[in-house]
Amino acid sequence: MSKPPKLFFKTKLILFILINLLIFNKLFAAENVGGEINKEEINEKEEGEDNTSTSTQISTTITTPIPKNYVGSYLVIAPKIVRSRLPYAVSVNILRSSEPDHIVRVEIRDSRNETIAARVVSNVKTGIPQTITVDSLPEEGLLTEEQYSVYVKAETLLVQYLKILPQFVLVKKVLVFLSKLTKQFIKPGSDVHYRVIVVTPELTPYSEPVSLYIEDPNQNRIVDTPKIELKKGVHSGELTLSSEPPLGIWRIFVTTKSGQKFNKEFTVERYVLPKFEVNIKTPTYITINDSLDVTIIAKYTYGNGVAGKVKIRLELPFPRWSIHSLQHQPKLENGGIEKTLKLNPIGETFIHFDNQELRERKLIMDYGGSTLRLIAEVVEELTEQTRNSSAQLTIYEYDVKLELEKQGETFKPGLPYSVVIALKQMDDSPIKSSLPRRVHLTTFYFFLSTSTQEEKEVKILELNAHGTAIMQLLPPLNCSNFRVEASYDRSGHDNFTNSPIYSSLYVEAAKSPSQSFLQVNADNQGIVDAGKTLSFSVKCTEPMTSSLTYQVVARGIVVLSEQIAFPQEGQTNALINFEATPQMAPKARLVVYAIRSKNKEIIVDAVDFKVEGLFRNNVTLTSNVNQASPGEPIKFSVHASPNSFVGLLAIDQSVLLLKSGNDLTKELVEQDLEEYDTTSSGNRFWGDFRMKRRARSIWYPFWGVGGRDANSIFKNSGLIVLTDAYLYSEPESSNF
Structure with missing residues (x-):
């Protein structure tokens, strides 16, 4: 065999090098256009697609x-x-x-x-x-x-x-399952009446069949119905228990054809209906210098007072251990106070625990922070039937606390940042009008790449009648983080230096490679009714040449998407207005973004808001009498939208003394709908919103969504982004 000529080898080598250079150039160009190449190949099956x-x-x-x-x-x-x-x-x-x-x-x-x-x-x-x-x-x-x-x-x-x-x-979850039982405790031999309600997130009826089965505590299927036709999303059924059924927790299961499952529990147990209820009225907290006053109330379900005696015990919920010496075993200290008193003619009694007595029994410590438990046991005089109740309260060193709440987990350099200062009683209720309201605030700004490592601002704020104030900060553009320290002198002498009532917070700067940011704030305060106009103010750190795009996300769905232009070219402020709709209830999130023309960087912000108007079918129930004698007829009137399904439940109130939770409530429906929310909580106000509202006079604004960069704000808003624009994501820091 003859050897191939050398020219053939040279030609083959040159072609090999050229091919590799072409491949490298294509890869390099692809990286410059779209960033990292996605290594997962996606097989695109499209009929009739021309691959050429x-x-x-x-x-x-x-x-x-x-x-x-x-x-x-x-x-x-x-x-x-x-x-x-x-x-x-x-x-x-x-x-x-x-x-x-x-x-x-x-x-x-x-x-x-x-x-x-x-x-x-x-x-x-x-x-x-x-x-x-x-x-x-x-x-x-x-x-x-x-x-x-x-x-x-x-x-x-x-x-x-x-x-x-x-x-x-x-x-994720696609339907709302609601259930209703006549009562949570069922006696053997009784009938179990139940109602299953299946609706969409818009609270409209689910029309497809469902399967239903009931299991006893041993997981035996007592009822198994593979196909149930719902009537306007509702199925009502009943089960008659035997005289000797398995006692314990029974479960009703409902399943759709897609596999979504829901269950409701009820308890089968032998019991005697209670005739009366016992309540303990006590303060939610006391200080280490206070005495404790308690009122015990025992009432029959029809309102009259119970005749009898009450035994009340005041104790620590958990034993307190103390080591007296290294040579002795730890000693159990659980000093309690027990008293027995007679109820007055209206079923009440008053008990006083002196502060000195509480200290002698070691129920109060000098530093506070402990919890006391009260147990009241009432014995009816005629039948000797017994009912009890319990309550807990906390002991604090001081009667007020100072709190600082963040506008968000990060601030945007060059844009205002608000801090809420709140002086409250220890149970979060407003402070007393007689207390001083001056708070000393020090703000420290820190810098990384300048000769000035720290700047400081000091001010004294006068709180409003509710004990709150909003301090607005304007961190410099090159500020990397800041810290706010607040102190309060309860004596009113403005001795803030050594004040033990103190609070602080620390906030880091959001990140942008161009130091460009966008911020949106709600102009409305509190909850807005559906049908009303919502208004939001938008601020940017630089004049914008492009338009703003905003989206409203509610229950995991984009319900509104619009674009607006800045009023004039070169402006940094804009206003967004739109109508609140029932689809946005009970809460929604507004996401606003723009794209810088210079480097195609996306700047974004988001804010939560709450809308009232979840229930569009207004139902009212009235009766012709407020009080009736046994055997007397009662007339009820129900008003609702035409063709509505109406369900009624009448139950002896004494059943609820055993256990509640059998009925539907507005809060349960709202709680179920909140499971559709795809957002991550970037602020801390939303989770305890109901608690904040109960403090009647303390108002908190709704803040923006947390995020240290544009990518995380979208992510925390429950959104995915597909783009070849510049969506910045701050690299994760490594801690060793």
């Missing part, structure tokens, strides 16, 4: 190193949760294109890359965001807790413009 057509596939990786240039050609925002039987709204914004109109296709695909649902919209204009809604996703196609992906493609009549790689979304 010109296409540009852009990576959606967000947390990338800062490239020199971002394309900034598209921005897609969508909820991270998909729910069957509900619409899925995606905001598509073609930021830059050589074509004025586009055809956009949005798909939901499963793990096998098969399309579950899709929507195609034409005439999507360049530079104008449009909401594309995939209507009513099929229930049988989506499995709870499975991962699916969102696929978006924009094209013109002549050429495919871009394909956006999918982002994963999760299927």
Whole structure:
């Protein structure tokens, strides 16, 4: 065999080098356009797709190193949760294109890359965001807790413009299950009356059949009905218990055809209905220098006072251990006080525990912070039937506390930041009018890269009649973090230096490579009724040339998406107004963003707000009498919307003394609907909102959503972002 000529080897080597250079250049160019290359190949199954057509596939990786240039050609925002039987709204914004109109296709695909649902919209204009809604996703196609992906493609009549790689979304709860029992405790041989209500998040009836079964405590199925037709989303049933059923907790299970399951418990037990109720009236707290006054009230269910005696014990909830010496064993100290008194003719008695007595029994310590438990046992005089009740209270060193609440977990340099100062009693109620209201505040600003390492501001604020004030700060642009220290002198002598009533907070700066930020604040205070206009103020750290886009997310769904322009070119302020709708109740989140023209950086902020108007069917119930004798007829009148299903429940009040929780309440419905919220709480006000509202005179504003960068604000808002613009994500710091 003859040897190949040397020229052939040289030609082959040159071709090999050229091919590798071309591959390297393509990879390098792809990195500059879209950041990191997505290493997971996505098999796109599209019938009739021309593989020879010109296409540009852009990576959606967000947390990338800062490239020199971002394309900034598209921005897609969508909820991270998909729910069957509900619409899925995606905001598509073609930021830059050589074509004025586009055809956009949005798909939901499963793990096998098969399309579950899709929507195609034409005439999507360049530079104008449009909401594309995939209507009513099929229930049988989506499995709870499975991962699916969102696929978006924009094209013109002549050429495919871009394909956006999918982002994963999760299927979550899709229905609201509510239940109603006549009572929580059922006697053997009695009838169990139950009602199951299945509705959508809009509180409209679920029309598909459901299955129902009832299990006893041994997990034996006593009732098994595989198919139940609901009437306006409601099923009423009953079960007659045997004379010797298994005692304990029974469960009613309801399942939809998609596999979503709900259960309700009730207890089967032999019992005697109580005739009266015992209540303990005590302060929620006392200080280490206070005595304790307690009132015991025993009333029959029809309102009369109980004749009898009460034994009350005051004790520590847990034993207190003290070591008297290293040579002796720890000694158990659980000194309690026990008293027995007779109830007066109206079923009440008053008990006084002197401060000295509490200290002698070691129920009060000098530093405070302990808890006391009261147990009251009432014995009826005629029948000797016994009922008891208990209550707890906390002992503090002082009767007031000073709190500082953040506007958000981070501040945006160059924009105002508010801090709430609240002086409250230890149970969060407003302070007494006789107390002084001056608070000393010191703010420390810290810097990393300047010669000035620290700046300090000192002021004294006068709190309002409710004991609150809002201090507005304006951190410098180069400020990396700040700390606020507050002190209060209860004596009124303004001796703040050594005051033991003290509070502080620490806030870090949000991050942006261009130091550009956007901030949105609610102009409305408190809860807004559906149908009213909501107003929000937007501020930017620099004049904006682009428009603002805002979205309202409620119950995991984008319910509103609009775009507004700044009033005049070069302005930094704008105003957003829209009408509150029932779909936004009970709470919603406003997300506002803009794109800088210089580096295609996305700046964003979000804020929560609350809307009243969840229940659109106003139901009223009246009766012709407030009090009736046995055997006397009573007439009830119900008013509701036409064709409404009306359910009524009449029950002996004494049953509720055993255990409540059998009935529906407004709070239970709101609590269930809040499970649809896909947001992460970036502020601390929302979780304890109801508690704050109970402190009648103390008002707290709703703050913005926490996030140290643009990417985390979107994430905390329950949204996924697909873009080739610059969505900044601060690298995670490593602590060693």
